[in-house]
Amino acid sequence: MIEVRELSASYGAVHALRDVSFTAPTGEVTAVLGANGAGKTTLLRTITGLVRARAGSATYDGRELTRTAPELMPRLGIAHVPEGRGVITELTVEENLRLGGLGRGRGKAGAEQLDRIYALFPAVADRRSALAHTLSGGERQMLVLGRALMAEPTALLLDEPSLGLAPRIVAQLFELVQTLVAEEGLTVLLVEQNARSALSIAHRGVVLSLGRVVVDDRADVLAGDDQLRHAYLGF
Numbered sequence: 198m199i200e201v202r203e204l205s206a207s208y209g210a211v212h213a214l215r216d217v218s219f220t221a222p223t224g225e226v227t228a229v230l231g232a233n234g235a236g237k238t239t240l241l242r243t244i245t246g247l248v249r250a251r252a253g254s255a256t257y258d259g260r261e262l263t264r265t266a267p268e269l270m271p272r273l274g275i276a277h278v279p280e281g282r283g284v285i286t287e288l289t290v291e292e293n294l295r296l297g298g299l300g301r302g303r304g305k306a307g308a309e310q311l312d313r314i315y316a317l318f319p320a321v322a323d324r325r326s327a328l329a330h331t332l333s334g335g336e337r338q339m340l341v342l343g344r345a346l347m348a349e350p351t352a353l354l355l356d357e358p359s360l361g362l363a364p365r366i367v368a369q370l371f372e373l374v375q376t377l378v379a380e381e382g383l384t385v386l387l388v389e390q391n392a393r394s395a396l397s398i399a400h401r402g403v404v405l406s407l408g409r410v411v412v413d414d415r416a417d418v419l420a421g422d423d424q425l426r427h428a429y430l431g432f
């Protein structure tokens with residue numbers, strides 16, 4: 198499990214995270230929700246060591262992450278899929294996927310991993326020889342998810358995967374995440390502004406506001422709380 202304890206981070210005078218504590222249990226989807234600027238991206242970046250923690254800790258199965266270099270995350274089984282679905286546009290889909298296997302150093306051979314990703318994402322398999330810049334937004338999101346899975350992570354940190362995608366594509370994407378969790382026991386931290394969709398696949402939800410945790414509860418409890426939905430979740 199991922200355990201976040203009293204984690205704080207700042208950008209100069211901006212206190213982006215304040216004493217954030219919660220647990221993301223193994224084999225479950227934990228949604229991290231909240232408005233734009235709430236601190237969701239900073240939370241993921243602080244967990245994976247891209248932003249320095251001012252105080253507190255984040256551990257994965259007991260190992261401290263916040264003082265570990267970001268490039269060591271794959272070896273600990275952690276994959277961080279940042280906001281914006283960045284791919285190397287001049288490379289093909291398959292070349293982008295292969296790059297995802299670079300930090301691995303364990304597990305199955307690259308070709309076997311590619312087959313596994315293509316089986317999970319038939320739409321990506323169909324475009325394997327295409328240059329990445331020709332992909333649609335949905336295809337790109339599948340590609341960055343597939344690229345992350347090439348490292349055979351046991352925990353996935355996803356930052357706003359649904360942003361800008363059509364509802365039908367979001368449904369497909371989230372169904373896939375749900376399948377990965379059910380079949381492979383992945384631990385997922387799903388950062389989303391699209392709270393309704395995220396809660397539909399999440400086991401738990403943590404709501405951030407101005408860098409603090411305002412609620413941490415089961416997903417069905419959050420989805421059923423009218424006041425909370427109106428105040429923080431926008432649906």
Ligand SMILES: Nc1ncnc2c1ncn2[C@@H]1O[C@H](COP(=O)(O)OP(=O)(O)O)[C@@H](O)[C@H]1O
Binds near residue numbers: 240
């Ligand atoms: N690189 C940065 N430099 C300064 N302030 C930042 C930076 N990134 C984010 N912030 C600020 O930190 C706060 C949290 O931002 P962020 O973590 O991106 O929120 P979210 O992902 O929930 O939209 C916001 O007030 C934002 O303006």
Ligand SMILES: [Mg+2]
Binds near residue numbers: 237238239280357
């Ligand atoms: Mg963000």
